[in-house]
Amino acid sequence: MKRESMNRAIEERFLASLGMTVGMGAAFVLLTIAACAAPSARAQVTPQRLLDSAREPQNWLMYSGDYPGRRFSALEQINTSNAGMLVPKWAYQTMAGGKFETTPLVVDGVLYGTGQDNRAFALDARSGRPIWQYQRALPADIRPCCGRANRGLAILGDKVFLGTLDAHVIALDAKTGSVVWDVTAVEYRKGYSITLAPLAIKNLVIIGVSGGEYGIRGFIDAYDAGTGERKWRFYTVPGPGEPGHETWEGDSWKIGGAPAWITGTYDPATNTTFWTTGNPSPSNRGEGRAGDNLYSNSLLALDPETGKLKWYFQFSKHDDHDYDATQVPVMVDQGDRHLILQANRNGFFYLIDRSNGKLVFANPFARVTWSDSKDASGVPLARKDASPTLEGNRVCPGAAGATNWMSPTYDPQTQLFYVTAREQCDVFSTAPQAYEAGHAYYGSAYFPNDDAAPFTGALRAIDPNTGKMKWEWKHPSPTWAGVLSTAGGLVFTGDAEGNFIALEAASGKALWHFQCGASVYSSPMSFAIDGKQYVAVAAGSALFTFALP
Amino acid sequence: MLGAGAAAAVALRAQDKNPFAGDAKAAKLGESQFRANCAFCHGLGARGGGRGPDLSRAQKHHGNSDADLFRTINEGVPGTAMPPNGATQQGVGMTEEEIWQVISYIRSVQVKAPAQPAGNAAHGKELFYGSAACSTCHMIQGKGGRLGPDLSTTGSARSTDYLVESMRSPSRRLAQGISEAMKEFSQEYETVTVVTADGTKFLGVVLNEDHFTLQMMDTREQLHLFEKDKLRSLEKSRESLMPAYDQKTLSDKDLEDVIAYLLAVGAQ
Numbered sequence: 001m002k003r004e005s006m007n008r009a010i011e012e013r014f015l016a017s018l019g020m021t022v023g024m025g026a027a028f029v030l031l032t033i034a035a036c037a038a039p040s041a042r043a044q045v046t047p048q049r050l051l052d053s054a055r056e057p058q059n060w061l062m063y064s065g066d067y068p069g070r071r072f073s074a075l076e077q078i079n080t081s082n083a084g085m086l087v088p089k090w091a092y093q094t095m096a097g098g099k100f101e102t103t104p105l106v107v108d109g110v111l112y113g114t115g116q117d118n119r120a121f122a123l124d125a126r127s128g129r130p131i132w133q134y135q136r137a138l139p140a141d142i143r144p145c146c147g148r149a150n151r152g153l154a155i156l157g158d159k160v161f162l163g164t165l166d167a168h169v170i171a172l173d174a175k176t177g178s179v180v181w182d183v184t185a186v187e188y189r190k191g192y193s194i195t196l197a198p199l200a201i202k203n204l205v206i207i208g209v210s211g212g213e214y215g216i217r218g219f220i221d222a223y224d225a226g227t228g229e230r231k232w233r234f235y236t237v238p239g240p241g242e243p244g245h246e247t248w249e250g251d252s253w254k255i256g257g258a259p260a261w262i263t264g265t266y267d268p269a270t271n272t273t274f275w276t277t278g279n280p281s282p283s284n285r286g287e288g289r290a291g292d293n294l295y296s297n298s299l300l301a302l303d304p305e306t307g308k309l310k311w312y313f314q315f316s317k318h319d320d321h322d323y324d325a326t327q328v329p330v331m332v333d334q335g336d337r338h339l340i341l342q343a344n345r346n347g348f349f350y351l352i353d354r355s356n357g358k359l360v361f362a363n364p365f366a367r368v369t370w371s372d373s374k375d376a377s378g379v380p381l382a383r384k385d386a387s388p389t390l391e392g393n394r395v396c397p398g399a400a401g402a403t404n405w406m407s408p409t410y411d412p413q414t415q416l417f418y419v420t421a422r423e424q425c426d427v428f429s430t431a432p433q434a435y436e437a438g439h440a441y442y443g444s445a446y447f448p449n450d451d452a453a454p455f456t457g458a459l460r461a462i463d464p465n466t467g468k469m470k471w472e473w474k475h476p477s478p479t480w481a482g483v484l485s486t487a488g489g490l491v492f493t494g495d496a497e498g499n500f501i502a503l504e505a506a507s508g509k510a511l512w513h514f515q516c517g518a519s520v521y522s523s524p525m526s527f528a529i530d531g532k533q534y535v536a537v538a539a540g541s542a543l544f545t546f547a548l549p
Numbered sequence: 550m551l552g553a554g555a556a557a558a559v560a561l562r563a564q565d566k567n568p569f570a571g572d573a574k575a576a577k578l579g580e581s582q583f584r585a586n587c588a589f590c591h592g593l594g595a596r597g598g599g600r601g602p603d604l605s606r607a608q609k610h611h612g613n614s615d616a617d618l619f620r621t622i623n624e625g626v627p628g629t630a631m632p633p634n635g636a637t638q639q640g641v642g643m644t645e646e647e648i649w650q651v652i653s654y655i656r657s658v659q660v661k662a663p664a665q666p667a668g669n670a671a672h673g674k675e676l677f678y679g680s681a682a683c684s685t686c687h688m689i690q691g692k693g694g695r696l697g698p699d700l701s702t703t704g705s706a707r708s709t710d711y712l713v714e715s716m717r718s719p720s721r722r723l724a725q726g727i728s729e730a731m732k733e734f735s736q737e738y739e740t741v742t743v744v745t746a747d748g749t750k751f752l753g754v755v756l757n758e759d760h761f762t763l764q765m766m767d768t769r770e771q772l773h774l775f776e777k778d779k780l781r782s783l784e785k786s787r788e789s790l791m792p793a794y795d796q797k798t799l800s801d802k803d804l805e806d807v808i809a810y811l812l813a814v815g816a817q
Contacts, residue, residue: 099731143635143642392593429593431584439647445584445593448734450722454787455734476760477734496732497759513761519731540731 045107045155047202051268057487058528060106062263063152063197064407065484065525068331069265071409072485073526077533078548079488083502083511085548089534090128092543094119099147099480099521100538103197103407105155106527111536112174113543114150114197118164120172126529128545132177142166144193145213145440149521151263151405152197154205156225161205163194169207169223181228185209189438191216197263201273201304204231208260208275212324215255215281215441220264220300222307232307236260236277236295244294244312252289255435257281258296262326262405266304267338267354273304274331274340274354278324284388284399284444285430286320293318297325299340301357311357314379315344320387321370321428322399322446330410330417332464341464343408343419345401346370348380349467363467365460366402366421370395388428388444398426399446400478407482407523409491414505416461416470418491422478424448424455459483459493461508471508473501482523484535492535494520500537500544516544565616569653579654582647590630595658597708600630600725605658608816610705618652629706630728630735668802673810676803683807686791689814695770696754697791698724698738704808704815712808716799719791727757740790741765743773744781754790 045061053061057074065071078086094100094115104113111125118136123129144165153160159171159180166188171180185207186192191214198207204222211218218236223229237256238244248256257280264275280289280296294312297319301310316323323346330341331354339360340352347368351360359378371380386395400422408419426446435441448455457475462468473493481494491505496519502512518540526535536545569575584593590601597603607613611621622643625633635642643651677683684693687700703712714721723737739755741763753767763775763783768790777783794804 141644143644429584429588431581433578433581439644440582440585442585445588447589447598453723454737454739474760476758477732480733495760496734498729499759499761501760510760515759519729519733521731 044157050200059108060525060527062154062199063103064263064328067266069328070330071407071523072411074487075526075528075533076487078490078535080490080504080511082548083490086502086512086546087549088514089545089547092123092128094541096541099149100541101149101151101522102538103152103523103525104536104543105153107155109529112153112155112160114152114162117148118150120153120162120177122177125527134172134177136164139166142188142193149195151195154198154200156200159225161198163196163198163207165193167192167194167209171228183223183228185221191438196261199263199266200225201266204304206264206273206304210259210261212257212259212278212281212283213440213442214438215257215435216259217254217256218258218260218277220260220275234302234307238294247291247294249288249290255281256293262328265329265331267331271304272301272310274329275300275302276325276327276329278326279319279322282441282443283322284320284428284442284446285432286318286387291318297323299325299329299352313352313357313359315350316346321395323401326405327403328407330408332410341410341417343403345404347397347402349462351464361467365419365462367396367423388430390430392427392429394425394427394449396425397422398424398448400424404480406480409483409485411485411505413487417464418459418461418483418485420479420481420483420493421458421460423457424478425452473503473508481520484524484526486526492524494537494539498539514546516540567615567649567652569649572653575650576653576657579650582643582651583654586643595655597711602706603708604655605660607660610815615652618655619648622648622651668805668809670809670813673806676807677810681799681807696766696768700811702815704811709808712811713804716794716804718793719789720787723787723789738789740786740788742784743775746779746781
């Protein structure tokens, strides 16, 4: 009430300055809204807008673009006939070192992104000019395993949400960047951090943690978007008395890992959110944690309102090669088949029935030597002699995987699944060590197997019906760039050599490229303002946008 | 607690001596850290790999005192592939305590006295610039050819085994060229043959490339910068342009002398 009367006072003062009264004000407000309605009615992002994201293809409302996680843009202004004419429009420099992994959001003309060391920013998406900038004051003793990176934000209402390297979850005011709430998800000194973009469902912000290199116990959390109050926590390593607990030897579950560090997807039809998990700890030594180690390296189907597990599917049982399953689980419907597609870090492409978690099939999409058999249901099983040894054991894919966190895309027009494949094998060796809270806990070392050099990469187009490759675009070396598909018949990706590339989605023919000047460690997206389509990608310390001249 | 921790950390850093010197348990802990964070380049036993120097040598190019080693590990070595602590993509950042443990481990595998160079460095130099003709392609301290890697610091940056292998079977592991910030793998000295649109053929080494372009040096030390789609053909090979020096071309004794020269130069 107090706030309303204050607003009223401000309004009166403002109208008075224009020589108007409150009575006349109503008409003025209407006029103002009409003037703003096109192109950018800067309304709140309601849960309904997130559900209906397909109705506003000019915006990019969540990390993967839509709830199914397809990273597909319905914009078609940039297409196969004109992609060759793309030009850079603007760049935004964070001026920070390290990997710049963000996928920005765009809502009604404002672009929201994150940078290294928990920077966040809002830009005029037309010009790249900043509206606000935020950087968290991080403690000096954080030690995130794999770079001081962050992959992006979620947006809901008038807030954007950020997970931090010191394992906090933060809500920022979308208009000012002010901290609205800040909650500690968990004690970072135990080795936890957060790098992923959260997922907003209804009034909840759902987020997981990193820390599989530190012997953490992974979990997925849901927070009330308005208050930051934690609504539920799902431990990805079951505790005593819970199903799956028996898959851990002794007390190994307490430090079992299974972090959830890539954004999930959501099926409103069944009210199910799908999340994936990473390696059991220690990542490269199975001794001391005998068993399947649930729910490491798994796909989890959770009720978003309660965090209750509906079903799970484990990709790599009792993993000792660091084959995190943290790749976006992409939802695709084929007639009455409701599927999840995942090209997994372990080198297999999996098709899973998302109504029950049953495997349809698994086919390799890259070189695989860790597995040479499948169980009765077709799930690939590890070779007995594939484990790390003291003197070193050569295994493909290497620890960085046949793919990794960089997003794949599903194009509903070509009905193909596109994924960044890495062809790199490693020598895995054991380095037994005792667990110490907050200290690195690999139990192993790995390094590239020079006998398998040169290491290469490729963008591969996979037919989900068969798991077979339709075409590939070869990268000179393995890359960490994700993939975007668009209704213009295009796929966009980047490479380690710094190119951002547009390819014909049907054939893999390159139509355009731009040299960004540094390796691309991000997944691209697309948006439109004033009827003009842009494609954006982060590389080096810059966010680049491209459009037709 | 945080304040106390920070003060302790400062105290650890301020001292120039390893607080765990001679502590076998610390060395064992350091070995695990070493395998996870350092073995990628320096090899499992710290005896050097294809990428980093042999750390079991008593002499170290960037200093061998405890304080030197701490600085090198914590801050990296500018202009080299040695990153600051925590900046690699493979390992995690180490605490100062863990860095000292790694130093304990390095001390535990380090040979006690500087190795007496087995070979004759002066004769090695004669061979390098004379009959072995290394200088046709390799430069040392500004003198020599450009087609192969500059060897001024190679003696300090590579293990003896690696140097022997590089001469006896150079194609076994190609030398690394340009390392770009954030790019995971360095360019290697691959052999390349191109035929241009007008039919001119060039043989040389790849200086760098991406999907669309090639930067190469031909055997006459000319730079060529190509757009790949404008070439008639482009063929790469992992058969090094460097000839394999077998026993007949370079005896074991002469090989030892060349290595002694490389080590002597590298130590400067």
